[in-house]
Amino acid sequence: MSSDKATPALQSVVNDLLAELHAKAACDKIGITRETFGEILLEVGSKYAASAPPDGVRSFLLSLRVEELGLARACAAGNNAAWEIFLTRFREKLYLSALRIAREDSAARDLADTLYADLYGTNAREGQRVSKLASYTGRGSLEGWLRTVLAQEYVNRYRRTKRLVSLDEESEDGVQFRAPESEAGPPADSRLAQATDEVLAALSAEDRTVLSGYYLDGRTLAEIARMLGVHESTISRKLDKLAKSLRKQILTALTRRGMSRRQAEEALEVDVRDLQVDIRRSLAQEPPASAFSEKRVEARIREGEG
Amino acid sequence: MVYRTIKEGVESEMPKVPKIVRERLQAPGAAADSHPDPDVLTSFAEQSLATRERAAVLEHLSRCGECREVLALALPATEPVQAGAHRATGSWGSWPAIRWAFASAGLVAIALFGFVQYGHHSEAVRMAKNAPPAATVQAGKENERGAEGRSEDQFKAKTDQSSQIAAAAPGGSGMLDMDRREPGSAPAHAEVAKNYSSPAVRGTLAHGPRQTGQWQQQNSNVLQAPNAPRPSPETKQIVSLPDSNTRVPAAREMVQVQSVPEAGPTSSAGAVIAGNAPQPLREAGSDTGVSRAKTASETPSALSKTEQTSMPMQGRSYQALAGTVPIWTITSGRLQRSFDRGSSWQDVDVFSGGGTSLELAVASRKSRKDSSKAENKEAIVRVFRTVAANGVDVWAGGEGAMLYHSQDAGAHWTQVIPSADTVTLTGDVVRLEFPDAQRGKVSTSTGEVWTTTDSGQTWRKQ
Numbered sequence: 001m002s003s004d005k006a007t008p009a010l011q012s013v014v015n016d017l018l019a020e021l022h023a024k025a026a027c028d029k030i031g032i033t034r035e036t037f038g039e040i041l042l043e044v045g046s047k048y049a050a051s052a053p054p055d056g057v058r059s060f061l062l063s064l065r066v067e068e069l070g071l072a073r074a075c076a077a078g079n080n081a082a083w084e085i086f087l088t089r090f091r092e093k094l095y096l097s098a099l100r101i102a103r104e105d106s107a108a109r110d111l112a113d114t115l116y117a118d119l120y121g122t123n124a125r126e127g128q129r130v131s132k133l134a135s136y137t138g139r140g141s142l143e144g145w146l147r148t149v150l151a152q153e154y155v156n157r158y159r160r161t162k163r164l165v166s167l168d169e170e171s172e173d174g175v176q177f178r179a180p181e182s183e184a185g186p187p188a189d190s191r192l193a194q195a196t197d198e199v200l201a202a203l204s205a206e207d208r209t210v211l212s213g214y215y216l217d218g219r220t221l222a223e224i225a226r227m228l229g230v231h232e233s234t235i236s237r238k239l240d241k242l243a244k245s246l247r248k249q250i251l252t253a254l255t256r257r258g259m260s261r262r263q264a265e266e267a268l269e270v271d272v273r274d275l276q277v278d279i280r281r282s283l284a285q286e287p288p289a290s291a292f293s294e295k296r297v298e299a300r301i302r303e304g305e306g
Numbered sequence: 307m308v309y310r311t312i313k314e315g316v317e318s319e320m321p322k323v324p325k326i327v328r329e330r331l332q333a334p335g336a337a338a339d340s341h342p343d344p345d346v347l348t349s350f351a352e353q354s355l356a357t358r359e360r361a362a363v364l365e366h367l368s369r370c371g372e373c374r375e376v377l378a379l380a381l382p383a384t385e386p387v388q389a390g391a392h393r394a395t396g397s398w399g400s401w402p403a404i405r406w407a408f409a410s411a412g413l414v415a416i417a418l419f420g421f422v423q424y425g426h427h428s429e430a431v432r433m434a435k436n437a438p439p440a441a442t443v444q445a446g447k448e449n450e451r452g453a454e455g456r457s458e459d460q461f462k463a464k465t466d467q468s469s470q471i472a473a474a475a476p477g478g479s480g481m482l483d484m485d486r487r488e489p490g491s492a493p494a495h496a497e498v499a500k501n502y503s504s505p506a507v508r509g510t511l512a513h514g515p516r517q518t519g520q521w522q523q524q525n526s527n528v529l530q531a532p533n534a535p536r537p538s539p540e541t542k543q544i545v546s547l548p549d550s551n552t553r554v555p556a557a558r559e560m561v562q563v564q565s566v567p568e569a570g571p572t573s574s575a576g577a578v579i580a581g582n583a584p585q586p587l588r589e590a591g592s593d594t595g596v597s598r599a600k601t602a603s604e605t606p607s608a609l610s611k612t613e614q615t616s617m618p619m620q621g622r623s624y625q626a627l628a629g630t631v632p633i634w635t636i637t638s639g640r641l642q643r644s645f646d647r648g649s650s651w652q653d654v655d656v657f658s659g660g661g662t663s664l665e666l667a668v669a670s671r672k673s674r675k676d677s678s679k680a681e682n683k684e685a686i687v688r689v690f691r692t693v694a695a696n697g698v699d700v701w702a703g704g705e706g707a708m709l710y711h712s713q714d715a716g717a718h719w720t721q722v723i724p725s726a727d728t729v730t731l732t733g734d735v736v737r738l739e740f741p742d743a744q745r746g747k748v749s750t751s752t753g754e755v756w757t758t759t760d761s762g763q764t765w766r767k768q
Contacts, residue, residue, distance in 0.1 A: 052356075052359070056356065085753070088736060096639070100638065101380075135344075135345075136345065139346065140346075141348065145348045147348075147379075147380040148344040148380040150379075150380070151375070155372055193330060196324075196326045196327055196329075196330040209364055209374065211327070212368060212374065214320065215327070216332060217371060217378070227351065242323075243320055243321035244321055247323070247324055268326065
């Protein structure tokens, strides 16, 4: 636990709220005493306080789903009663979520089983199980967290599989005969890219997310709306407006970079043709970031082995 | 994104953007910073992040396709309305299916209309010359026969009916128990006999209520027949087909019947059914040799009584639409029912007040469009987990202490919030046990058990 990192201010807030939150969590029966719960709150609060204004800690702690937090931590500690409750509440949901994500029964079962193993903590460190549930902090619903963890596992798995497949199929795809990549990037393209970057950078993060979700990911308006918690019509209007204005803004940015209007339009058109190949390649490109939380699990295992 | 190629159809829906925009959106270094924790992503999806944190997550999402993918994959499963565009559910309850169903129903209705009219005319002529063979039984017997549940194709029955009547000798030896009928009510039973082959249908339809939703009522009577009050002894009922069999309409026929044009109101109980026929055949009715219910069953009091008993509420008629009590299931958090023993399932919209997609299609396609954002969100996040049915009495429960009750096989729903002594049910409803319509037990994910002995009027926490 990271309670030793807790500031006095946090300690004070936790002490104030501990009785109330512990009663609300009703986790005595599943082995989470008030003291244990206090440590959990300190740990969660410390993590939050590290990147948030200190005056928000109290409301943050009050907003936690303490009942689910207690349950998750009790499960992580191996409490059988907690596991019974957990399985009653989430077993079916977990499988249904896995099925929705994997879209195929056996893959869904495999995915759900993998997560169960992580949740139960089949990996041991210093003789103790390391349960993924110990990383749940009660910020969102436990069910939502489980879905997110499932989705991350699916994405990680896909990346691993894809990496293997791509090695196998590389020669079949004729990679060795591919033309040198230096052909891309005439000077005009760099100006185009700069202009586009400038225009995109001026957009809000939400606008860029909507654009990426729709034009890169192929999400539907409804899906994007649900992801962002807004109405579908809002996304529709936003996309319509963005798509109409982007071209104009890029053309304007290109003319600022010394192109005539006609040259700018030609640059956009030429680029459309040139990019058709590149787009596919870049869509299939591996992002540099490491996998999701599996890196933490692996680190823990390594620590355990070390 | 990584897992989905760009769909060809996407661009056709919205204005195109230059492809350089796509490329730059995919710019390298997009996910340089670490991914948000699952907690944070979950809170983002659940709209519970503070503004500052939300902005940070949005910034990351705008550059990280994987996190967008995770976020999309982790959306709750209930998306019958909004995310349907991506899913080919193939269920009978999906909107395209419903649209086609109604289109088909319209065609069938037109065909039926023509057929009935033709039958009217030709039968009237034949009836004037011929009398059917022995055909009269008491209504009670009809009901008993109806309960035997033999099946027969409706059109075949009609054909048999016509042919047999045509073959009968004129004045046929008193086989037709014909009463002198009043002008207003005369056509009723002729129409009944023409349109419905089931003795049970005919037997009860003569006493049927007079409402506008006749497509429901007719079928309702089929189901209600065994339980409906027996006609008074002096009441005589029609039987025009000695060999007619009980027929329980299938679910799809609901649509057909529903689309039959309605005629103006008539004055007798039997005329409710006649109202389905475009042109009540007054003279033919007296010439068909079809006996009919008369006297007591046609008095207003008897009629109203019958209405109250066999048709206590409009919703109950839904049970009878398919001639059977539906079976229920939960699929991906959606409440579904089947009128055909599981061959096809339709989503049941509990939150808009009741009804299936079928009813909704009739009632409120427009209202769905106009539904508020809040309602949409509610529909999205609500997930059913369990359902219990006892005949037409249905209970459905799910997440967030959600509990709904329908007394009419799902046509209308009422939200129930079990509470006692200022304590209210909490957690997800995970189990429902209702051995009968009165007594029931509700178990929640939080370990609470609530019981009722009065159909949910009062509750006790155990």
